Amino acid sequence: MYDEIKRQGFKVFAISQPKNRPRLWWIHDQIKLPGLISRIKPDVFVSLDINLPLLTSISKKFKTVVAVHDLIPLILKQEYRLSLDRKIDFNLKIIAAKKASAILTISKHSKKDIEKYLKIPGSKVKYIYESTDESFSRATNDEILMCKKKYVKGGKYIMTIGDYYGSDPRKHYLFLLTCFSRFVERERNKDLSLLFVGRCGGKNGEYSRIKKKAMELGISSRIIFTDYVNDKELVGLFSGSEAFVYPTKYEGFGLPILQAMSCGCPVVAADNTSIPEVAGVAAELFETGDKKSFIEALSRVLKDQKKYRCLGYENIKRFSWKKSAEDFVSFVNELGMNDE
Secondary structure, X not given: OHHHHHHOOOOOOOOOOOOOOHHHHHHHHHHHHHHHHHHHOOOEEEEOOOXXXXXXXXXXXOEEEEEOOOOHHHHOOOOOOOOHHHHHHHHHHHHHHHHOOEEEEXXXXXXXXXXXXXXXXXXXXXXXXXXXXXXXXXXXXXXXXXXXXXXXXXXXXXXXXXOOOOOOHHXXXXXXXHHHHHHHHHHOOOOOEEEEEEOOOOOOOXXXXXXXXXXXXOOHHHEEEEEOOOHHXXXXXXXXXXXXXXXXXXXXXOHHHHHHHHOOOOEEEEOOOOHHHHHOOOOEEEOOOOHHHHHHHHHHHHHOHHHHHHHHHXXXXXXXXXXXXXXXXXXXXXXXXXXX
16 A cells, blocks of 8 residues: 555655554554654644644644544533543544644534534634545446345345444434334335344444344344445445435434445435435435334335435535545645645
8 A cells, every 4th residue: 555655656654553452552642643743844734533642733833634523422422431541532632623723524514513512613624525435336236136145145125334343322223123123014024124234243232232122123033234344245235225224313424325325225314413414315314213204214215216316326426535635635735825
């Protein structure tokens, strides 16, 4: 990867990471990064994960930019009980973000949250949309059949995507299970499965909670976990799915919505945070946490998949990495030329 970057005229400066305790790497970065940055002497330093050491954030020798995708641990702090080390890490990053010359984020909604919760003027916050990789496009019939045969024995399914190993209450998986159970009972659909795409396992995370809830609802035979899949298989799964369902309670952007639409998969999603902004009119949105609203939305999508597939293809035209890159370069150039 570094060789390709160098061939395009960029310089690469690497710092070693500790070989263990990855959750404490942020301490290493607080110590190592300031020295590297002072050696490079940039006009603008950009951190794409709020990884801006405090010593760097207070420097007046160059401009600093941090990317803040969302403020989930702050906004949903009652649901996300961070361990002490992660709480310190997060709070240090928030302090650094407040001291940065500017903040970069990924949606209008995230920009509003940053202004509201961090008390930062809107003039210091710039949003630039994400997009999908070019590999996300509708798979061939053979690729779809291969994925369906591997994961659902060739049957019909709807899908969601996430990481089920740990705890992620905002994703609303148990709500989804209840809605799915009621939907198949109401529609008398004997063939539809619910596919959970993503890493799974563990005894105390979403995986075990989902399995327990599915057993209580009597739908265990319809619930399928894929575990980790690569992008090629993810494209195949999106392309073969009857619908992508996204019951999440908070998203800074919602990239899986665009990934699904790029593959011709109709989308059903909750009507909160950045989701209406990203989905536009192409998805069927339901009232967050409302079971009846979800079931009705899913029913409408499954009865008119062609319509939602076409709307999705039209919606994704609003997003491109080329435009995002151009906006980013303009933003950094303008920042570099302006005084504090």
